[in-house]
Amino acid sequence: MPNFPDRVHICEEGPREGFQIEPGPISTAAKIRLIDALSETGVEHIQTMSFVDPRRVPGMADATEVLRGLKVKPGIEYSALWFNERGLRQALDIGFLSIEGKITLYPSETFLKNNLGRTPEEHRRKLGDLLRKYGAEGIPVRRVSISSAFGCNFQGETPVDVVVRLVREALEIADEHDLTIETVGLADTMAWGTPESVKRTVGAVREKYPDMTLSLHLHDTRGMGIANAYAGLQMGVAHFDGSIAGLGGCPFAKHKGAAGNVCTEDLVFLCHELGIETGIDLDALIEASLIAEEVVGHALPGKVAKGGNLTALRSKSGTAH
């Protein structure tokens, strides 16, 4: 028998992933409608919006209005992203957002240079500044994250030992700042992962750091998302990010059916069919997925929302054999 977890925890990132990349314009009311629908599904965590420069990401210009318009549901953790002091202030102003920092390291110097314009040394210095600020503000940091943990378009495959070294370095940085890390996130940012590389990397990190909770962020750009999640489940991983209806899309081919993050309802379907609890009502999630398509105005890549849940078919058919 595989080492499946009893319970899987999903962080829903669809709104943030989708609103930042969709050409829209999507009305504030439509954004609220989608996030409110997600709040009714049983999902525990929703990453809602980003506080970023509206000239660069017009879909996030109404982040504050969207958040202030939500029917905030007790028991759900709502989060947001920010990339500078100003964004952090805006996120703190909302009041009900879960504000946490994390330590993110990158195996690819080229990616770091291209994306953040930093050398690894500069990145660590800036990370240090940020962590001191979090400390001063009382903002918790419980998570480290390794970007491009399975491969990167600039530097190719990410060797397992590089990932293990980056986790060690991230934990050393945490130590220097008296932080207690609980979770190690492995992100397949550029969709290089395969079920086997997921197993190898998860296995190696777990062997070194058996007390850490592992979390997977799996992009579906090459169609391996669900298979990679299954590999993670086989390794006992219980924390996954997902994106409703597969919202997001990859920069190579947005709006052509290519996906960003693994589709939440397909992942929940997989879990339920394997007998793994998620606390999520799949039918409500499918409704939210159909709302996501309405909100963006075109078909999205998720499958189960079109193919249908099996529960109704099962109860109709009984145990006919």
Next chain:
Amino acid sequence: MPNFPDRVHICEEGPREGFQIEPGPISTAAKIRLIDALSETGVEHIQTMSFVDPRRVPGMADATEVLRGLKVKPGIEYSALWFNERGLRQALDIGFLSIEGKITLYPSETFLKNNLGRTPEEHRRKLGDLLRKYGAEGIPVRRVSISSAFGCNFQGETPVDVVVRLVREALEIADEHDLTIETVGLADTMAWGTPESVKRTVGAVREKYPDMTLSLHLHDTRGMGIANAYAGLQMGVAHFDGSIAGLGGCPFAKHKGAAGNVCTEDLVFLCHELGIETGIDLDALIEASLIAEEVVGHALPGKVAKGGNLTALRSKSGTAH
């Protein structure tokens, strides 16, 4: 280490699956263009067209013209479907088609009744008539196939022991007609399969019939196609059907991104990334996938054709770590 096969054999069913369901109209030249492109990929078997009533399936009205227009490539097995004597005659007339019969059994009496209008007894009688005809014509029958081997919308889950019993019955029917069966096909016709049910069913059939070649036909209606194929690979299955770009679509939601058969290029990508040979040139397959989208005039669900092969990125990046 998983029990992966060294070599996977793929039967490309995209043209037949696609042309029968796409609203089109797709010109004869466009159909020829797609099949000819597939002939250049290294794929060993292409299921091309169906000889059916053109009033019921207008996309197959030009089956003969399409086949006569192909650049037939030596070494590739081209096949077609037929459902009656007239269709069989038309297929035989083409000359270069691989003409084989198979024995298909159905776990669901309701499906059999709804789809073919037959009771199980009638089905077996008609199957007997057909096998006698094949015998008289010298048409080989080397394959049995179990439809809805993992579940069915009318009767729910298909228990493993039902599949094993149906395989036994199919082999008994073959024996009665002096046929030597080499391959057992398990079809997830209505997309009820999960990686675990694929493993259980493949395992049970293999245990009883270790000398049979097993083949999987996996519909991706609920997004489990690639994960189910991975489960099959973990069990050593080396024969899969695939559909270029995910052509086909399910009747629930055609042309909305919902898939029919598992996408061939995504499956080939998975195999190659796992180090399994397919004999297929993935870049040529991606080209064929883009042609498929041109031919049908809309985006199709395949991912790798949009996300891109890793080979070029890999050689560009070298072993940078």
